[in-house]
Structures are given as C-alpha cells and as structure tokens.
Amino acid sequence: MTASWCPAPGPVVCLGETMAALAPDPPRPLADAEQLRLSVAGAESNVAMYLADHGVPARWLSAVGDDPLGRRVRAAVAAAGVDVTHVRTDPRRPTGLLLKNPGPTGTRVHYYRTGSAASALGPGLLDGEPLNSAALLHLTGITPALSASCRALVTRALDPPAAERPYAISFDVNHRAALWPDGTAPVVLRALADRADIVFVGLDEAQELWGGDLTVTGLRDLLPGPRILVVKDGGRAATAVTANGACTVPALRTAVVEPVGAGDAFAAGFLAGLLRAEPLPRALRLGHLTAVSALKVTGDHGPLPGGTDIARLLELPDGDWQRYGDGPGCGPKTVGRVFAP
Template sequence: MKDGWRPAEGPVVCIGETMAALAPGPSESLETAEDLRVSVAGAESNVAMYLADLGIPVSWLSALGDDALGRRVRAAVGAAGVDVGGVRSDPERPTGLLVKEPTGTRTRVHYYRGNSAASVLGPDVLDDERLRSASVVHLTGVTPALSSSCRSLVVEALATPPAERPYAISFDVNHRPALWPPRTAASVLRDLADRADITFVGLDEAQDLWDADLEPADVRKLLQHPRLLVVKDGGRAVTVFGDENSWTVPALRTEVVEPVGAGDAFAAGFLTGLLRGGGMERALRLGHITAASALKVTGDHGPLPDAARIKRLLDLPAQEWETEADGRP
C-alpha cells in the first residue's frame, strides 16, 4: 500500500500497570515541599486516556490493590472515558506508587511497586472478552520487566503470527533501565518489539539498548518484521517505516514543562490517525499534536487543543507545518 498498512477501525485495548504518583509543585524540591500532588501514572493507561480524548473506544486491563490509591487510580482513568470494567481488584497486594523528584531540567522517578497487584498479571488477561472485538491491543516494554508472569503475558500475546491474530498488536519499547536486571533488557525487548504489528521506539532508547551509533534506518534493519516501525527522534522528528516506504514528519516546536508521558501521548495520536484512515503523514501529525499536550503539563495527561485547532494543524500544507505549527493560537 502506497500510504502504508493500517489496522481495521475498531476499539483498542491497553494492558499494563498504572500507579498512583506523588510529585511536588513545578518549582519545588521533593526534600522541602510541604505538599505533594497526587496523580496517576502508567504508560498504557496514558495511551488509553488520550485515545478516549480523541474519540476512540478504549478499554484498560490491569489490576489494582483494594485500597484508597487503587480506587483513586480507577476513578481517574474511568473519568477520562476509558472502560475500566476489566480492571481487577486485589485484596492482598497494594497499588503501585511512584514519586517524582524534579532535578533541574530532568525528573528522577522512584518506584515503589514491589509485589504490586499488577505485578502478578499473567496470560489469562488475554481471555478478557474485550479482546474479542478489539482492533488493536497496546502493550509496552514495562510489563515484561515487572515479573515472570507479566513477561509471559506479553510473550503469549505476541506468540501468534501476525497473519493469524484477531487484532493488531501495538508495542512501545518503553525501556525503563531500573526495572531490568543487568544485561537482560536488550535481547528481550528486541525480540518482543520485532514480533509486533506496530512498534514504537525512541532513537535514544534504541541507541542505549542496541548500538550508540544507530540512525533511524539502522533501527529498521534491526526490527524488520513490524508492519509499521515508528522511530521517535526526540523533539526533532518521527519516522515511520512500512514494508516499502517511510514517512518523516518534524515535531511541533513546544515549550517543555515535563517530558514524561509525551511518548504515550504520541502513540495514542498516531494510533488514532491510523484507525481513522487519514494517511500516514496525517497520523504522524496527530501524534505530534497529542504529544505536545503532554509536554506542556507536569502530569502525564494534559488537555488537547480544541477540535478546530487540531483540524487546522492537520490540514496545513506540508511546507507550512514546520513554520506555522509552533504552538501559537
């Protein structure tokens, strides 16, 4: 296909852990702040919430502790328009927790997720009835790092050959070095990423995992099997490689408050564009527009521009995208 393969239009199912998150205010230190803000943080639920914002029917499957933080997470994701009916409540294990520590232009993240409810998720999640009508199932590389049962979930999901799957599988590498034993992530994530229909990876991630000298085209040589390979080059551009063609669209120029969550937002925007069938470059633009909304806030989930502005940005002539799509009203 000249404009690239795309999945059939339909609901999306996102599977993975979401935690409660604590963070000081934007200009405060974790050591001295008197108050911490409570929010939710999870790659897969971030994608789900942005998909819901964009009007895509979406479910999130996971497990939470039968505790106050678990109830808060479930309510927050559900309030965004995501179906949370398949989220399990575990009376014996807690909801995971993360704490953000702003340090200059970067944010350190401390995880408290050992033995969390979601860490015992396994392949039986794939039996949920919501997958029967799914067009896309979205997974990330965070899940296989959490436990052996979580890894089995992802491995089993990707074990069926693409031509035999009832739905497309989207996989975001989402490498979190702190979660992996030394020298294990590179081979596991490469194998999983190469089995998906749609794979997302940051160029910096690929360089850290596989070879510091990689360029986007080199990543495609490493991951040859995805129908679509999406290589994100920071705030510069994103390139999608199909079977025969590739497409590159530069990122919007956006003031960055905090980068956390932007990759998830991009994935949601891009998947939405694919499902709506508007063409690969339009899907890339919608990914950039959605990512910019995450970059402008301290949480993982920021408000999208209004529908009129999104349409104006999507409809810009190619030569005007870079010069005019710079965040101005």
C-alpha cells in the first residue's frame, strides 16, 4: 500500500528542547544509587539523531544555556551527525535537566526545566534559516506545554493551511501529563495534531487524552485533518491511516532494556521511509526496526542494525515478518536473533 501523499525529500528540522539527563548506573532507584551517568535527552533531537543515522539531513533547532550542560548537549547531538548550527545559546537561562528514577514498576522521570533556555523559544524562531530550506518540520506536544511563548511558536507553525505551508509538518502527540497541570492538554493537543500533515500517537495515550474506548477508527474520526495518522499500539503493532485506507504492521519482539526514546526512534524510522517514498508497510517496518535500537539501550539513542540486516528485513514477505512480530501471548524474544548473520 502506498501513501496518497508524502513529503518532498530534503532536510528535516526538529524543533524542541533537549536536556542533560542523569540516570543511575547501574540502573536502580535514585535513592540507592552510588553513581549517575550523564547523557542527553530530548524527543525532537532523538528524532534528528535517528534521521541522521538513516542518512537523512537533519537539523536540530533549539536553545541551551551558556553552561557546561548546554555545551555537552550541543556536542552530543552534533556528534550524531545532526546540524546544530542554528541552536541558540542563552546567557541568562540554564539548560534543562532531568533525572531518571528506575523502579520495579518502571522508570519515573523528574524534570528540572522551568525557566530553561528552551522554554523561552518563541514564534520568531520560525523565520529564516533553517526552515527556509526545510522539506519537513518535526514538532511534538512537549513544546507547547513548556511556556506561553513555546505554545505560540507551535500554534503559529501549524496555523497556515497545509497547502500554504512551505514545508510539511509532522507532530508527535507525546503527551507528558506532568507538563500539563491545568488540564488543557486534551483540547490543545487535539487542535494542534489535527493541523499537522503527519501525526504520531500511541493508542494508550490517545485513550488517556480523549477517551478510554477509542479505537484506531475512532481516533481517525477525532483527527480527520492529518494526511497520515500513525497509531502505535504499544509493542504489538503500528497502523498508518491515509486517504487510501489503513495499513498495520506488527512490531518486532525484543527484550526491552528501557522503553524511553522508542517512540522517537519509531517516528524517525517511519519518516525516513516516507521521505524515500517507500510504501507504507516498509515505512512502518523501518519505524519498528529503528525503535528496537532505542529499546535495547539505557539511553535514548542506540545504534541501528547493520544496513544489510535492515535491507533484508524490509524485503521479507509479510508472513516471514509476522514470525518476528509481537502479539498477544507472545513471549519476549531478543531481536538480536533476527539480525543474526
């Protein structure tokens, strides 16, 4: 199945905050940790890094503080092959910070980002480069929750009708409940998502936002605007809905080290496929393959499988891909076995 529309090939601009991240090493509750590992974490820069891994020109647009953490963040994103030329340094505001707190029921994240450099971003960031030469702008629902100016930025980007925008826009709902204490998330995120060309949303987060009985069909009725709506059903499958109908591809089974960052990796893989005008099933497969890279590491950005493995898996007949897919009653299976020579 092919998409009825796909963005023009070209550079992708990923706009949003990236923070320094501290996590216990080895993983354990923060209260018991003796050592912390320093890395970087940001949904939009994660997408940019994975796009760069796939050979797609990617630019990260944001702001960091004039501090050691800001320099660490900028360097880490640049080291992944992402253009950080247009990242601003704010001399008055700090770089944001998060702490990961692993526990028996999952990992909780504690944010220290109020008043950060990125929270001061505003609509003026959309003027000039790097957006003048972009084929696609990638945004998430995290940015409009950071501040009034950040919400104005995302709103302005999505205000023009799709046909009048100089670039396509992808939007990952990425609902972070802790960032929306006023209860406005359902209304704001629905309005923003419905204006984007491509939308990514988890079925579970959609149900949390807009109704516990939502199905993929009901979600399409709720968000009729996007040209492509991608609904991720946990580790089971992902469905892309377009004017031509719906296409569902099972996820790959894998032993999960940490789920943080997998959604960003999936979005990058899918977008990379779409920018190459791949048929939707192959774009979804590329999303799943990229997500595995994040699931197998404690950080947000892990190495992609080898190019030979990716090419082989993209060419598998549907039945053979299904053998590696997840589903009810399936136990974990280390995806490394799928990539065996």
